[in-house]
Amino acid sequence: MSTFSTQLTPELHNxxxxxxxxxxxxxxxxxxxxxxxxxxxELNAIAAYHGFPSRYPHWxxxxxxxxxxxxxxxxxxxxxxxxxxxDPSYAYLMRANPLVLQKTVxxxxxxxxxxFKNNYWFSRTNRKMLDQAAHHxxxxxxxxxxxxxxxxxxxxxxxxxxxxLIDIHAPFKVTPKHDHYTKEPNVQGPSKLQAKKYMDNxxxxxxFLEAQQESLKKQRDTQESFPASPQRDILAFLGQHAPLxxxxxxxxxxxxxxxxxxxxxxxxxxxxxxxxxxxxSKIMTELHPLCDSEIIDFCDLHSGVVAEQxxxxxxYRLGIELLRHVKxxxxxxxxxxxxxxxxxxxxxxxxxxxxxQGEAKLFEIRKWHNDVTFVDEFLDEDFCHEHxxxxxxxxxxxxxxxxFSRDFSKIKKKLLDQITNLGQPIIEIVDAxxxxxxxxxxxxxxxxxxxxxxxxxxxxxxxxxxxTRPVHITTHVNSEAKKCSFDGQSYDTVKL
Amino acid sequence: MFVNMDADHSRFKKIIRGRVKSDLKGYITRxxxxxxxxxxxxxxxxxxxxxxxxxxxxxxxxxxxxxxxxTEEVGQGKGNVGDELKVAPGEGDKPGQGGKPSDKESEKxxxxxxxxxxxAELLGEELxxxxxxxxxxKASLHKQRKSYSGIASQGPDSLKHFKRTYRxxxxxxxxxxxxxxxxxxxxxxxxxxxxxxSFHVQEQPVSQAAIIYMMDVSGSMGEEQKELVRLSxxxxxxxxxxxxxxxxxRFIIHDATAKVVDEKVFYRTKESGGTLIxxxxxxxxxxxxxxxxxxxxxxxxxxxxxxDNWSGNDTEECLHLLESVLLPAANLFGYGQTxxxxxxxxxxxxxxxxxxxxxxxxxxxMTHRDDIIDTLKAFLGTGR
Numbered sequence: 001m002s003t004f005s006t007q008l009t010p011e012l013h014n015x016x017x018x019x020x021x022x023x024x025x026x027x028x029x030x031x032x033x034x035x036x037x038x039x040x041x042e043l044n045a046i047a048a049y050h051g052f053p054s055r056y057p058h059w060x061x062x063x064x065x066x067x068x069x070x071x072x073x074x075x076x077x078x079x080x081x082x083x084x085x086x087d088p089s090y091a092y093l094m095r096a097n098p099l100v101l102q103k104t105v106x107x108x109x110x111x112x113x114x115x116f117k118n119n120y121w122f123s124r125t126n127r128k129m130l131d132q133a134a135h136h137x138x139x140x141x142x143x144x145x146x147x148x149x150x151x152x153x154x155x156x157x158x159x160x161x162x163x164x165l166i167d168i169h170a171p172f173k174v175t176p177k178h179d180h181y182t183k184e185p186n187v188q189g190p191s192k193l194q195a196k197k198y199m200d201n202x203x204x205x206x207x208f209l210e211a212q213q214e215s216l217k218k219q220r221d222t223q224e225s226f227p228a229s230p231q232r233d234i235l236a237f238l239g240q241h242a243p244l245x246x247x248x249x250x251x252x253x254x255x256x257x258x259x260x261x262x263x264x265x266x267x268x269x270x271x272x273x274x275x276x277x278x279x280x281s282k283i284m285t286e287l288h289p290l291c292d293s294e295i296i297d298f299c300d301l302h303s304g305v306v307a308e309q310x311x312x313x314x315x316y317r318l319g320i321e322l323l324r325h326v327k328x329x330x331x332x333x334x335x336x337x338x339x340x341x342x343x344x345x346x347x348x349x350x351x352x353x354x355x356x357q358g359e360a361k362l363f364e365i366r367k368w369h370n371d372v373t374f375v376d377e378f379l380d381e382d383f384c385h386e387h388x389x390x391x392x393x394x395x396x397x398x399x400x401x402x403x404f405s406r407d408f409s410k411i412k413k414k415l416l417d418q419i420t421n422l423g424q425p426i427i428e429i430v431d432a433x434x435x436x437x438x439x440x441x442x443x444x445x446x447x448x449x450x451x452x453x454x455x456x457x458x459x460x461x462x463x464x465x466x467x468t469r470p471v472h473i474t475t476h477v478n479s480e481a482k483k484c485s486f487d488g489q490s491y492d493t494v495k496l
Numbered sequence: 497m498f499v500n501m502d503a504d505h506s507r508f509k510k511i512i513r514g515r516v517k518s519d520l521k522g523y524i525t526r527x528x529x530x531x532x533x534x535x536x537x538x539x540x541x542x543x544x545x546x547x548x549x550x551x552x553x554x555x556x557x558x559x560x561x562x563x564x565x566x567t568e569e570v571g572q573g574k575g576n577v578g579d580e581l582k583v584a585p586g587e588g589d590k591p592g593q594g595g596k597p598s599d600k601e602s603e604k605x606x607x608x609x610x611x612x613x614x615x616a617e618l619l620g621e622e623l624x625x626x627x628x629x630x631x632x633x634k635a636s637l638h639k640q641r642k643s644y645s646g647i648a649s650q651g652p653d654s655l656k657h658f659k660r661t662y663r664x665x666x667x668x669x670x671x672x673x674x675x676x677x678x679x680x681x682x683x684x685x686x687x688x689x690x691x692x693x694s695f696h697v698q699e700q701p702v703s704q705a706a707i708i709y710m711m712d713v714s715g716s717m718g719e720e721q722k723e724l725v726r727l728s729x730x731x732x733x734x735x736x737x738x739x740x741x742x743x744x745x746r747f748i749i750h751d752a753t754a755k756v757v758d759e760k761v762f763y764r765t766k767e768s769g770g771t772l773i774x775x776x777x778x779x780x781x782x783x784x785x786x787x788x789x790x791x792x793x794x795x796x797x798x799x800x801x802x803x804d805n806w807s808g809n810d811t812e813e814c815l816h817l818l819e820s821v822l823l824p825a826a827n828l829f830g831y832g833q834t835x836x837x838x839x840x841x842x843x844x845x846x847x848x849x850x851x852x853x854x855x856x857x858x859x860x861x862m863t864h865r866d867d868i869i870d871t872l873k874a875f876l877g878t879g880r
Contacts, residue, residue: 045501053499062508063549065501070547073618150517157520161552310573310583317572392571392581401581404568415570425555449557458523458553473555 008035012093016106022288023110027363028279030113031127032088035106039095043079044068046092050262051084052133056140056254057149058156080305081105085116085265087127100294104301107283111276114366119272121264121370124171129261136254143247155248159235159255161462164424166256167232168263230428230443235259237429242466252466266422270371274319277306278362281320311392311401313415322374325383326365327358345382371419379415381408389415417447425451427473440467444475451475460486512548523550616738619731619872642695651692660691705740705794705827706787707732708780711762712801714751714771721834724862725800726763728832731872732798740794746783750776752806756783770806773799773843774813781821790825797826798875800862803833803843811846818851829856830875835863 008016016035023030038046048065049055071077080101083091091109093102116122126132144152167173195203231237235256239249265272281302284290290298306317329335333353342348365374391405391414405411420426426445434441440463444451456473463471463486470487474496481496510516512524525548573581647660665685669675675683711717711725737743747762748754754775757765780797788795805811823829833844844859851857855878860871 042499045499048501049499057504057507059504059508059511060550062501062504062506065505066508067547067549073614154517154519157552161554164554164556308572310581311569311571313570313572388572388574390571390573390575390581391568393568401571401583403571403573403575403577403579403581406577411570414568418570423557425557427555444555452554452556452558455553455556459555462553 008037008093011099012037012102015103019103019106019283019288020110022283023107023114023279026279026283026287027359028110028114029118030089030110031086031117033083033109033113034088034090035109036090036092037095038092040072040078041069043082043092043094044072047079047082051082051090051092052130054134054137056137056156057144058153060160081109083109083112084130085113085122085125085127086130087117089113089116090130098297100290100297101301103288103290103294104280104284104298107280107288108276110283111279112272114279115268115272115275118367119264119268119370120368121267125261125264126257132261133258136258139250139254143251147247152247152251155251156255158462158465159252161459162234162238162466163255163259164422165232165234165427166236166259166263168267168422170233170236171260225431226433227429230430232426232428234427234429234442237432238466241432243468244466263422264370267370267372270313270315270319270322270419271365271369271374272319273316274321274323275362275366277302277316277320278323311394313418318375321387322378322383323362323365325386326378327362329358330361331356331358333357348382372416375412375419376416379412384408384411417449420447425449430474434472437469439470439472442471442473444473446476446479450477453477456484457486457491460484460491464488508550511550520550523552525549525551616734619735620738641698643698644693644695646694646696648692648694649688649690651694655693657691657693661685661689664691665689704742704744704792705736705796706744706746706784707736707796707798708746708748708783709762710748710750710754710776710780710797710799710801712751712771712773712776712799712804713749713765714769714802714804717802717834721800721802722763724834724865724868725832727865728800728862728868728871729763729798731868732796732875735872735876736796744788744793746787748776748779748783750779754779771801771804772807772810773801773805774810774817777814777817777822781817784822784825795826796828796830797822798830798832800832800834801843802835803841805843811843814843815846815850818857823851823854823856826856828858828875828878830858830860830871832860832862832871832875835861 007013012035016033020030020033045065046053047068048061055061068079072079079094080097081091081093083089089109091105091113093105097105116125140152140156192200192204192209227237235252238244239252239256244252284298284302285295306320307314308317331354333339333355334348334351339348339351342351365378369377385406385408389406389411390403391407391411392401393404394401426447428443428445429440430443431441432438442463456475460471460473468488470485472483472485474481474483476482482493483496484491484493507516511520514521571581575581644655647657662683662685665683666675668686668689669683675681709729711722733743733745745759747757747759749757749762749765750771750773751769752772752775756779776799784790784795805814818829831844831847833841835841844861847857847859852859858874858878860867860874862868862871
C-alpha cells in the first residue's frame with residue numbers, strides 16, 4: 001500500500017490540464033481522465049491485473065506480476081503507461097519517470113481515451129468495468145469461502161483454457177428471439193390422403209409413403225441438429241448447455257464477460273497505438289511545444305517506442321506510420337478511382353492535388369476501423385515497400401531468420417492472417433449431439449495455420465471437464481485433416 | 497490507490513514450487529530472462545535468470561519455429577531475399593509472449609545492467625535463502641578499519657568540516673560580542689575555529705570464508721555435466737560472495753589423482769581415466785591444513801561427481817576422511833551427483849547411508865538444468 005497520496009503534484013496536474021485543453025482544441029473528444037501517480041511496484045501490480053486494482057483472486061495475476069517485476073528489476077523493460085477503458089478513464093503514471101516522459105504519456109493517454117470513446121468496436125464495452133471487475137472479485141471470493149480455493153481456482157483454470165473461444169462480433173449481432181415451442185416437431189408419419197380402404201394402396205402408394213417418411217426424417221434430423229447453426233461463442237454455449245452447477249455457470253459467465261471486455265483492445269492494437277502515438281507526437285511537437293531542453297529526451301523516447309523490431313511487427317510503428325501514410329494520401333488528394341487505377345508507382349507519387357482532407361480522414365478511420373479493416377484497406381504496395389516489410393523464415397536449429405520474400409500480396413495476406421480473429425484460431429461448435437450420443441464436436445477452420453499440437457490434448461481435457469461427455473475437434477496438421485478426441489479416459493487422433 | 501498482489505503472487509510461487517495444485521505441474525515452463533551483469537571496469541557478462549511460468553493449454557497457433565506450425569512470419573527491415581534478418585539487440589532472447597494481450601502498456605528496453613550484489617539479493621529472494629548465521633567463534637581474525645567519526649582541531653584542508661568550523665566561529669563571535677544581529681551576518685573563522693574530521697581506528701572482527709570446489713573430471717563426465725557444475729558454481733559463488741566480505745576459492749579436479757588448479761582450468765579440463773574420489777578429499781584436507789585453519793575460516797566444500805568411484809575400498813576411505821577431518825572443519829559439505837553415462841553412481845547411496853541424517857551434508861542428484869535451482873536451494877537453504 002502506498003504511503004504517498006496518489007494525487008498528482010500541482011505541476012503534473014496543471015500539465016495534464018493544459019495538455020487536455022490542447023488535445024480538445026485539436027478535435028480529440030475523450031472521457032474525463034484521472035491520472036494516478038504510483039510507484040513501479042504498484043504499476044506492475046495494476047498492469048498484471050490488466051489495469052484494474054481489484055480482480056478476482058487467481059495465480060495468473062501473480063504470474064504476470066512476477067514477470068513484470070523481474071523484467072523491471074533486471075533492467076530489461078519498464079512500463080510507461082497504463083490506461084483503462086472506463087468512464088471516467090483511469091491512467092497510471094509512474095512516479096519515478098522524468099517530466100518529459102510524463103507529458104508524453106499524458107498526451108498518449110488522451111489519444112487512447114479518445115479512441116476508446118469514439119471507436120465503434122469499443123461501443124459495446126462496459127464503461128463501468130472498474131466496478132464490474134470489483135464485483136466479479138467479490139462474487140468469486142464468496143464462492144471460494146463456500147466451496148474452497150482449490151475447487152474454485154481449479155474451475156477458473158479450466159475456463160481460462162477456453163477463454164479465447166469467443167465470437168468477437170457477438171456484441172454487434174442482433175439475435176432473433178428463439179421460441180422453442182412454436183415449431184412442434186412432426187412426430188407422426190406422413191399425412192395420407194383420404195381414401196376408402198380398398199383404394200388406399202392406390203391413392204397412397206407404399207413407395208411414395210416411404211419416400212415421404214424418409215424426407216421427413218431428414219427434415220427432423222436437421223431440425224434437431226443442435227446447435228442449429230455452428231456456434232462461435234463457445235463460452236456462451238457451454239454456459240447455457242453444459243451440465244454445470246450454478247456457481248460454475250456464474251464463473252464461466254464472469255470469464256466470458258471479461259474476455260469480451262478485453263477483446264476490442266486486442267482487436268485494435270495497431271490502430272489504437274498508432275492513433276495515440278500520432279497524437280502524442282503531434283501534441284508534443286506542434287501543439288504543446290516542449291522546451292529546448294526536453295526535445296532531445298522526447299525524440300529519444302519516441303524513437304524507442306516506434307522502433308523497428310525486425311522479427312516482429314511493432315504495433316506502435318505500423319499504426320503511426322500507416323496513419324501518417326493515409327494522412328499524406330488524403331492531404332494530397334491521392335484517392336478515388338482515377339488515382340487507384342494508376343499502375344506506375346512513379347506516376348502515383350507525382351500525382352498531387354492538394355485537398356487537405358488528411359486529418360478528417362484520420363478521424364473517420366478512428367471512428368470505424370479495427371486492425372483488420374484498417375490494414376486491409378490502407379496498407380498498399382507503396383507503403384509496404386517504403387517500410388521494408390518482408391516475410392522471413394525462422395530456423396530453430398541455428399536460430400537464424402532468413403528473408404524469404406518481399407512480395408506485397410503475400411506479406412499483406414500473412415499480416416492479415418496474423419491479426420484476424422485477434423490472432424486466435426477460428427473454432428466453432430458444430431454438433432453438440434455428435435453421434436447422437438451427446439458428444440461435443442468442434443471444428444477448427446482451416447486458414448493455413450496449424451494449432452499448437454502439444455496443447456490440443458490439454459484443452460480437450462478442459463472441455464471434457466465442462467461438457468462431461470466425450471469431446472472432439474476436427475483440425476489439420478500439415479494440411480492433413482485430423483480429428484482429435486478425448487473421451488474422459490484416453491486421447492486419440494484419427495486421420496480423416 | 498490500493499493494490500494487493502501479495503496473495504496472488506505467493507499463490508503463483510507456491511504452485512511453481514510444487515507445494516499446491518500438482519495438476520498444473522505439466523504446464524510449468526522454465527524460460528530464461530537474459531540480462532547483463534556488471535563485472536567492474538565496464539565489462540558486462542550475460543546472465544540468465546530463470547523465469548518460470550505456467551502455460552495453460554489452449555487452442556492457439558504455435559510460435560514460429562515450433563513443430564507443426566508455420567515458420568514464416570512477417571518482419572520489417574533491410575536486406576535482400578536470402579539475407580539474414582537483423583534483429584534489434586536484446587529482442588532475440590525474448591521469452592514467449594504471455595497469453596492475452598493485456599491493456600495498453602508501452603515497454604522499453606532499459607540499458608542498465610545489474611550488479612552482482614543485486615543479483616545475489618534477487619537470488620536470495622527468489623529461493624527464499626536464509627542469511628548465513630554468524631559463527632562467533634570463527635571470528636578470531638580482526639581487521640583494522642578507519643572510521644571518520646571524530647572531530648579534531650587540526651588536520652588537512654581536505655578534511656575540513658565546514659559546518660562545525662562555522663559553528664565554532666559563530667560561537668566565538670557571539671561570545672566576544674563581535675556579532676551584531678542587526679547587521680548582515682558576517683562570520684569569519686580564524687585559525688582556532690577550524691575543525692577537521694578525524695578518524696578512529698577500529699578493530700573489526702572479520703568472518704572469512706573459503707569455498708573448495710571439487711570436480712570429477714574422469715572420462716565419464718561429459719560436457720553437459722560440466723555445464724551443470726559451472727552454472728551451479730556461478731550461483732554458489734554469487735550467493736556466498738554476498739554473504740562474506742572475504743571469500744577465497746580453491747578448485748580441485750580429480751580423476752584417479754587430484755590437483756589444485758585455477759578457475760579457468762577447473763571448468764575447461766577434459767581428462768580421462770578412472771575415478772578415485774579419496775584423492776580429491778585428501779587434497780582438500782591438505783589445502784585446509786595449509787591455508788584455512790578451521791577455527792578461523794568458514795569452509796564450504798562442494799563436490800560434483802558422477803559417483804562412479806572405482807573401488808569400494810576407496811569409497812570407505814572417502815567416508816572416513818569426511819567423518820574424521822572434513823566434516824568437523826567445514827560449515828557445509830554439498831555433494832551434487834550428475835547422471836552417470838556408464839556406471840552406477842553408487843557413491844550417492846554410500847554417502848546417503850552414512851551421512852544422510854547429518855545436517856552439514858547435503859546430497860543431491862542433478863540430471864537436468866532444471867535441477868540447478870533445487871540443488872542451490874538445498875545447498876544454501878540451511879543458512880549454515
